[in-house]
Amino acid sequence: MTLALAAQGARGGLFEGLWGMGPLVSAILGFFVVLGVASVLPMFWTWAERRVAGRIQQRPGPNRVGPFGLIQALADGVKLMVKEDIVPADSSRFLFMLAPAIVLGGTLVAFGMLPLSPSGIIVDTHLGIYLIGAFLALEAIGVIMAGWASNNKWSILGGMREAAQLVSYEVPIGILFLMAGVVYGSLNLADMVHGQEDGAFFGLGGWLVFRMVPFGPIAFLVFYTAILAESKRAPFDLPEAESELVSGFHTEYSGIRFSFFFLSEYAAMFLLSGIAVCIFLGGWNLPLVPGSFWRDHGIVGELLAAASMILKSFVLVFVMLWLRWTLPRIRIDQVMSVCYKYLTPLAFACLLAAAFFVETEA
Amino acid sequence: MRARSPVTRYFRNLWSGFFTTLVGMRITIQYFFTKTVTFQYPEQRMPIAPRYRGIHYLEQDLCIACRVCERACPIDCIEIRFERHPGSVNEWFEFSLDYNKCMFCELCCHPCPTTCIHMGRRCALVKTTVVSSSTTS
Secondary structure (H helix, E strand, C coil): CHHHHHHHHCCCCCCCCHHHCCHHHHHHHHHHHHHHHHHHHHHHHHHHHHHHHHHHCCCCCCCCCCHHHCCHHHHHHHHHHHCCCCCCCCCCHHHHHHHHHHHHHHHHHHHHHCCCCCCCCCCCCCCHHHHHHHHHHHHHHHHHHHHHHCCCHHHHHHHHHHHHHHHHHHHHHHHHHHHHHHHHCCCCHHHHHHCCCCCCHHHHHHCHHHCCCCHHHHHHHHHHHHHHHHCCCCCCCCCCCHHHHCCHHHCCCCHHHHHHHHHHHHHHHHHHHHHHHHHHCCCCCCCCCCCCHHHHCHHHHHHHHHHHHHHHHHHHHHHHHHHHCCCCCCCHHHHHHHHHHHHHHHHHHHHHHHHHHHHHHC | CCCCCHHHHHHHHHHHHHHHHHHHHHHHHHHHCCCCCCCCCCCCCCCCCCCCCCCEEECCCCCCCCCHHHHHCCCCCEEEEEECCCCCCCEEEEEEECCCCCCCCCCCCCCCCCCCEEECCCCCCCCCCCHHHCCCC
């Protein structure tokens, strides 16, 4: 499916033209690059999460394996891989084994539509963010599947909560995607980044978060809150709620299958932060750097753009980790009321305001 | 308190939700930048207080096997095997102290007539080799 999409949509993939490669080969190669980025960076962030947690609790966190404990994530990965693969006797074996693959697959495929640099986008389609939304929604199916197949009360409760939460928070996210479409006239994330180049105030004025005050900043805060819930981070970590549901839908999972869920959570954090950066924080654009800089310097420009992009989304991920150790978990009815009573009306207001601003500016 | 309209309440809720989160985040980021308070155990050790009661230290030459410590011990973890020499001091050949029972109360040290048993400053019963892991001597 990915390859079909990639072959159909690739319009200027990362490697196209390099060594005479066609769009299909370029897309396949690019997909493996993104697969590498999408699975190595989250590993590094599990380390960052534990270091940040440690620092906030006045302890150093993992610091034994490698310099500053950087290889800790690798050691954990090896440990998870050699663990015994346990499938509970009363579980639905096929669904139990399929669920982690669906969850991780949905998240990784969504990476294909995220531009890391001006031409570092694998599936360059016109419906970029909506495809991402569609593939992220696969996660809910996988999670319900995991919860149901585990034949465990905690798991089914966690899976149901997760489904309710994911489907609800897709509403404000979808509305804000629409708002971005209204503002930039495109649903492709790379086009959105190009739309934020060369603004006023040293280039900062072009970023959506600084435009249409106060609606730009409000839209960013609403989107950020919604992606917190979408990636199951505290204070919206009800599906995993350790103190109530053991660990929710992945209670029965161990070893490599558990690590699939784990990787998918951190990859989703990175992906959703990347989308927030692309829509609201100017993508790879930096203040004082003209938008043509990234395109005119060949592979160096592309790599610098990717570094800028990853750094920016790391700042957002850091705030996620910071929030996790600040806020207690909220109740399930509060999760729902935050979504439907507060975020959705605000998102609608931002959409209307964006339409109004775009109309008056034109 | 003055009754507020639902609209005011709605926006107040929204604002307090946002503002209190910022307050919490300010507190946690302060902790983030403070120094760690933990000790990295094998390299760093906590300072040991002068009157710390650790693993016992026995001055073997001074011990006269009078069994006062054995009787003083509230949980009977000391056992001394010795030979009587009439007219002279007793000669002990096994002084065993069961650290599975010992609660480090120091009651064995005070009555000793020759003050030969002391509380040491070592606290770890861990050994680095399997051979030397026995606690009886």
